[in-house]
Each structure stands twice: as structure tokens, then as C-alpha cells.
Amino acid sequence: METFYLLMNGIGTALVPFNLALLIFGCLIGLFVGAMPGLGSVNGVAILIPITFIVPPTAAIIFLAAVYYGAMYGGAISSIMLGIPGASTAVATVFDGRPLAQKGEAITGLTAAAVGSFVGGTVSVILFTLFAPPLAKVALAFNAPETFALMVMAFATFVGLGGDDIPKTCFSILIGLVLSTIGLDLISGKPRLIFFDIPGFLHGVNFLVLAIGIYGIGEMLWTLETTKGAVKISSISFTFKDVVLSVKKLKGTMMAMTIGSFLGFFVGILPAAGATPAALMAYGITKQLSKNSAEFGKGAVAGVVAPECANNSASTGSMLPMLTLGIPGSPTTAILLGGMILWGLTPGPLLFTQEPEFVWGLIGSLYIANFFALILNVALIPAFIMVLRVPFAILAPVIFVLCVTGGYAPTQSIHDVWLMLLFGVAGYILRKLDYPVAPAVLSIVLGPLAEKAMRQSLIISDGSFNIFLDFTIKPIAATIMYIALIFLFLPLINILKNQLFPKKA
Amino acid sequence: MKLTTRNAEIFVAVILALCSIGLMIKAAQNSITWTIEDNMGAGFMPFWLSLGMLICTIITIFKWVIRKSPQSNNNEPFIDPEANKYVYVTILSLIGLILGTAYVGIYISLIFFLFFYLKNFSEKSNLFISVFSIATPIVTFCFFEWLLKITLPQGISEPLFYPIYELMY
Numbered sequence: 001m002e003t004f005y006l007l008m009n010g011i012g013t014a015l016v017p018f019n020l021a022l023l024i025f026g027c028l029i030g031l032f033v034g035a036m037p038g039l040g041s042v043n044g045v046a047i048l049i050p051i052t053f054i055v056p057p058t059a060a061i062i063f064l065a066a067v068y069y070g071a072m073y074g075g076a077i078s079s080i081m082l083g084i085p086g087a088s089t090a091v092a093t094v095f096d097g098r099p100l101a102q103k104g105e106a107i108t109g110l111t112a113a114a115v116g117s118f119v120g121g122t123v124s125v126i127l128f129t130l131f132a133p134p135l136a137k138v139a140l141a142f143n144a145p146e147t148f149a150l151m152v153m154a155f156a157t158f159v160g161l162g163g164d165d166i167p168k169t170c171f172s173i174l175i176g177l178v179l180s181t182i183g184l185d186l187i188s189g190k191p192r193l194i195f196f197d198i199p200g201f202l203h204g205v206n207f208l209v210l211a212i213g214i215y216g217i218g219e220m221l222w223t224l225e226t227t228k229g230a231v232k233i234s235s236i237s238f239t240f241k242d243v244v245l246s247v248k249k250l251k252g253t254m255m256a257m258t259i260g261s262f263l264g265f266f267v268g269i270l271p272a273a274g275a276t277p278a279a280l281m282a283y284g285i286t287k288q289l290s291k292n293s294a295e296f297g298k299g300a301v302a303g304v305v306a307p308e309c310a311n312n313s314a315s316t317g318s319m320l321p322m323l324t325l326g327i328p329g330s331p332t333t334a335i336l337l338g339g340m341i342l343w344g345l346t347p348g349p350l351l352f353t354q355e356p357e358f359v360w361g362l363i364g365s366l367y368i369a370n371f372f373a374l375i376l377n378v379a380l381i382p383a384f385i386m387v388l389r390v391p392f393a394i395l396a397p398v399i400f401v402l403c404v405t406g407g408y409a410p411t412q413s414i415h416d417v418w419l420m421l422l423f424g425v426a427g428y429i430l431r432k433l434d435y436p437v438a439p440a441v442l443s444i445v446l447g448p449l450a451e452k453a454m455r456q457s458l459i460i461s462d463g464s465f466n467i468f469l470d471f472t473i474k475p476i477a478a479t480i481m482y483i484a485l486i487f488l489f490l491p492l493i494n495i496l497k498n499q500l501f502p503k504k505a
Numbered sequence: 506m507k508l509t510t511r512n513a514e515i516f517v518a519v520i521l522a523l524c525s526i527g528l529m530i531k532a533a534q535n536s537i538t539w540t541i542e543d544n545m546g547a548g549f550m551p552f553w554l555s556l557g558m559l560i561c562t563i564i565t566i567f568k569w570v571i572r573k574s575p576q577s578n579n580n581e582p583f584i585d586p587e588a589n590k591y592v593y594v595t596i597l598s599l600i601g602l603i604l605g606t607a608y609v610g611i612y613i614s615l616i617f618f619l620f621f622y623l624k625n626f627s628e629k630s631n632l633f634i635s636v637f638s639i640a641t642p643i644v645t646f647c648f649f650e651w652l653l654k655i656t657l658p659q660g661i662s663e664p665l666f667y668p669i670y671e672l673m674y
Contacts, residue, residue, distance in 0.1 A: 185547035393627035
């Protein structure tokens with residue numbers, strides 16, 4: 001009852017006209033920043049932190065959290081409309097969002113993303129409200145072995161992301177992992193794979209460079225070849241009825257919503273994981289468990305819903321360790337944490353008792369921000385679909401410009417722009433030869449996390465792999481590891497079964 | 506040799522196999538061993554992962570030899586001859602854009618890139634193409650430099666922007 005009372009107070013704080021105006025403004029800015037390739041919530045929040053010094057801390061956190069939230073919604077827009085991930089968290093949305101738009105179902109894709117984000121956001125805020133302190137303890141129980149086991153589970157789901165050609169899928173996973181090892185070795189500090197002593201490789205390969213290259217430039221080259229530059233301008237129209245019809249298409253996505261919301265929240269609360277791995281894992285697992293897994297990658301609505309639920313859910317989840325333990329769950333929450341310290345607040349267990357107005361104002365604002373972000377998203381769908389009416393001859397160079405600026409912005413290095421072009425051309429050629437490219441993108445994201453967790457674990461265990469497999473040593477890690485093995489062998493068994501006993505037509 | 510999909514499959518697989526070997530050699534410049542005392546060498550992960558890549562490409566080559574994969578049986582041209590122009594011109598113009606970005610700066614190279622691209626692939630008037638080619642870099646500048654405070658590469662054209670920065674700050 002006390003929680004309910006505190007929550008109502010928090011919602012009341014968020015609904016104060018000044019705070020509400022900041023919240024709506026923050027959502028709008030977030031939508032825009034999230035939709036710009038190469039920029040994400042982390043850029044938006046970092047740039048806007050100085051503005052918050054002129055308002056009280058509660059209003060400041062409401063504003064920045066709204067930017068964070070808006071960016072999570074916005075990332076899907078360019079993923080669906082242009083095929084370029086607006087933010088790292090929206091990489092998985094491209095896999096099915098873009099094919100949906102290409103099939104003339106952009107409204108369905110955008111609605112699925114908006115509704116998925118809303119559901120994921122709402123579920124996670126409810127979990128946050130009810131279980132914040134115990135969940136923070138669960139997050140603390142997740143150390144290196146458990147994190148590695150979770151990463152193995154994610155990799156196991158990737159095998160199902162590729163086509164039937166397992167060697168090509170494995171190659172894609174492995175090349176992503178190798179690319180993720182470029183740069184300085186985390187443990188010894190030694191440089192690895194610094195080709196031709198080019199200093200640009202020292203900071204590693206930013207996965208956004210790979211994603212924009214493959215899905216931006218590679219996709220455009222593919223489109224230019226298949227259409228010979230004569231892409232038909234979509235005459236897609238928009239009415240409120242279209243949105244209602246699109247919402248009806250979400251009926252069969254309950255499993256995707258559940259997996260995305262709960263998995264996203266759980267991955268979000270783990271320190272240093274964040275929304276990007278959450279979205280990728282949710283996509284992989286949903287595809288594995290779906291009855292229509294063959295539809296994934298070709299415009300499955302569940303393929304948009306799952307990652308969008310997960311990234312929004314994870315963004316809320318990542319605030320939990322930030323508030324309760326003072327540990328950021330993602331790069332954006334690390335900046336928010338810095339902001340809290342600058343505003344004179346001390347994140348940690350005492351924050352809930354010492355600054356209830358601040359904490360519950362933030363939690364209340366998440367409910368409201370979620371609602372307004374949904375409304376803004378749906379209301380702006382006509383503006384988004386106007387992109388599809390732009391003649392392709394004009395849209396194509398604009399997308400290339402976005403790719404170049406998007407590839408440059410994260411690290412501000414021209415070296416990354418060259419790499420992006422290389423990945424784009426390579427991705428185009430490999431895709432033509434039926435090499436699945438999605439597993440490479442997923443591997444480069446999770447590779448560093450997995451390597452770090454594995455090496456830390458093996459240092460703890462004196463090199464014994466039992467730390468991952470023995471229930472008596474690490475029960476959580478062992479449980480996840482065995483589930484991962486099931487995920488790994490399921491598609492292999494299915495493929496073998498189909499090859500040995502082909503279905504009769 | 507005509508570049509059919511079948512030829513491209515083996516050509517790319519061999520290139521990837523060579524790349525995998527190259528990666529293994531490069532990774533072996535660091536320690537690739539793993540002992541309990543010293544834990545993993547810095548080259549351990551990239552070396553063994555590259556070996557995995559090599560094995561995968563060898564399987565692909567083997568499947569090509571026994572004509573097991575769909576690509577190994579496809580004698581269609583790898584890139585549609587009628588679409589060659591679009592693919593090659595786009596790649597070359599992007600190389601030009603990035604080279605130009607490094608030397609004369611992104612804003613100036615964007616003007617040339619957009620003008621060249623639109624002139625070649627669109628049927629718009631010269632006036633439209635000119636206005637669009639100049640307006641896009643201006644919008645890009647306002648967004649990145651003024652709104653986000655992210656400086657994009659300006660190369661030798663950097664002094665041209667000093668008066669604008671003085672106005673902005």
C-alpha cells in the first residue's frame with residue numbers, strides 16, 4: 001500500500017505542468033536523436049546534461065529519462081524506414097522492420113515498434129516499482145560466470161538466425177567475434193590485430209560501423225542492383241483505421257512481448273549489459289521458440305515486437321542498479337549517474353529513503369513518458385511514412401550521407417568511415433552468396449562482453465571450466481549454460497531432421 | 506573468366522580462407538597459448554576463432570567442389586550486367602566522398618557527391634540538384650555542429666568555418 005501511495009505521489013510530481021512539459025519535450029528530442037543513425041540515447045543525454053543545471057534535480061531526471069525513453073522509441077524509425085539502425089539498440093529491429101516496410105507494411109512495422117516499446121516499457125516499470133530492492137540483489141548475484149553463461153545462451157540462439165548453411169552461419173558468428181577482439185586486450189593491455197600498424201584499430205571496431213555498413217550501404221547496393229535504380233515510390237497512405245488494423249496484427253505476438261519484456265528487463269538490470277544485447281537476445285530467443293521461425297528475417301511482426309519490447313524494458317531495467325546500488329547498467333545510465341552526483345544526490349540504497357520525491361518522481365515519470373512516447377510515435381507515423389514517398393534517386397544519396405555521418409559520429413574517426421564502406425561492400429557480396437550477416441553484427445556486440453566474462457571466470461577458477469558447468473559451484477551459471485546447449489542443438493537437430501527426412505510436398 | 510555466381514562462390518571462399526590464415530598469423534604475434542599460471546595469451550581468442558573461420562571456409566570450398574550448395578550450381582552472372590553501372594558508380598562515388606571528406610572536408614565533398622549522384626541517377630532539373638546539393642550540407646552542419654556540438658571533418662577547408670564558429674559561440 002505504501003508503494004502505491006509513493007507511486008501516486010511520483011506520478012503527481014511528473015504531472016506538474018512544468019515537469020510534464022519537460023517530459024514531452026524530452027520524448028520529442030529523444031525520438032529525433034534516436035532516429036538519427038549513429039546517435040543514440042547516450043549522445044542525447046550527454047549533450048543535454050548541462051541544460052539540467054538550471055532546473056531542480058527531479059525535473060532534470062524526468063527530462064533526461066524522457067530523452068532516454070524517446071530515443072529507445074526513435075531508434076526503430078530509421079531501422080524500419082531506411083534499413084539503417086537509428087541507434088545501437090535498434091539493430092535487431094532492422095532484421096524484420098525493413099522487410100516489412102519493403103512489403104508495403106511500414107505502418108504495421110512502426111505500429112508494432114511503438115506498441116512493443118510501450119508494452120516493454122510498461123512491464124518493466126511495473127517490475128521496477130514492485131521489486132526494485134530484491135531485483136537489485138539478484139543483479140548483484142550475477143558475476144562473470146553467470147554473465148558468460150548468458151552470453152553463450154545468446155550465441156546459441158544466433159545459430160538459428162542464419163540460414164540452412166551452417167558453415168556460413170558459423171563463419172559469420174566467428175568473423176564477428178574476431179572483429180570484436182581487435183584493439184587492446186582487456187586483460188594484458190597488449191594490442192591485437194592492429195593491421196598495418198594503423199592507429200585507428202587500437203580503439204577496436206565499433207559495432208555500429210559494421211551495422212551501418214552492412215545494413216546501410218550493403219542494403220542500398222543490393223536495392224540498387226535488384227531494381228536497377230528504379231525503385232517504385234510507395235504510394236502508402238495513412239489513416240487511423242490503418243493503425244487499428246496494424247494493432248490487430250499484433251495478436252499473435254504475445255510470446256514475443258513476454259520474452260522481450262521480461263528478458264529485456266532482466267538483462268537491463270545486469271551491470272554493463274544494457275539494451276543492445278537485450279534486444280538481440282530477445283530477437284534470437286523469440287525466433288527460436290516461434291512456430292513461424294521461417295518468417296523471421298522476411299518481415300515477421302514478432303521480429304519487430306521482441307527487440308523493441310526488450311530495448312525499452314532494458315532501458316528501464318538499467319536504471320534499477322543505478323538508483324539502488326549506484327552501478328550503471330548501460331552507458332546512458334552511467335551519464336545519468338554522473339548527473340545525479342552533479343546535482344548533489346548520492347545514488348545507492350539510501351536514495352529511496354533520503355530522496356523519495358526524486359526517486360518516485362522518476363518512476364512516476366516513466367509511466368507518463370511511456371504513454372506520451374506511444375502517442376507521439378503513433379501521431380508522427382504520417383511524417384515517418386513520408387520518407388517512403390521521397391523518390392529513390394534522392395533518398396539513396398541522403399541515406400549514404402546519413403551512413404557517412406553516422407559512421408563518423410560515434411568515434412569521430414575517418415578510419416571508421418572507411419571501415420564502414422569496406423563492411424558495406426563486403427556485406428553486399430557475402431549476402432549475395434547467402435552468408436547470413438546478422439550473426440556477425442550480433443557477435444561483435446556480445447563478443448567483448450563474453451570474452452571479458454569468460455577470462456575473468458577462468459582466472460577465478462584457476463582455469464577450470466567447471467565454473468560454468470558444475471551446479472555445486474555456480475548453480476545459476478550452470479543452469480543457464482545447459483539451457484544454452486539445448487538452444488544450440490535444437491536448430492541443428494531440426495536441420496538434420498529436415499535433411500534426413502524431408503517433408504513430402 | 507566470366508564472373509558467375511558459382512565462380513564468385515569459390516573466389517570469395519578462397520579469399521576468406523586466405524584472410525583467416527592472415528588473421529591467424531597476425532594473432533600469433535601475441536601469445537596464443539593458455540596456461541593456468543598465465544591465463545590466456547592476448548592472441549588466444551583471435552587465433553582459435555580465426556582457425557574456426559578457416560575450417561568453415563574449407564567446408565564451403567568442399568561443398569562447392571561436390572556442388573552441394575545452391576551457389577555452386579548457379580551459373581547466372583554474379584552481378585546483373587544491367588545493374589553494374591549502379592553498383593560500381595555508387596561504390597566509386599562513395600570512395601570519392603570519403604577521400605574528399607578526409608582532404609577537403611565533409612561539407613564540400615558532400616556538395617560534389619550529391620551533385621554527381623543526382624545528376625547521374627535522377628531526372629531532376631539542374632536547379633533542383635544544385636539547391637539540394639548545397640542545402641543538404643548546410644542542414645548537416647547546423648545539426649551536427651550547432652545543435653549537437655559534434656565537429657565533422659573539415660580538412661583543408663577548416664579556416665572557411667572560423668567566421669561561422671565566431672558567430673555561433
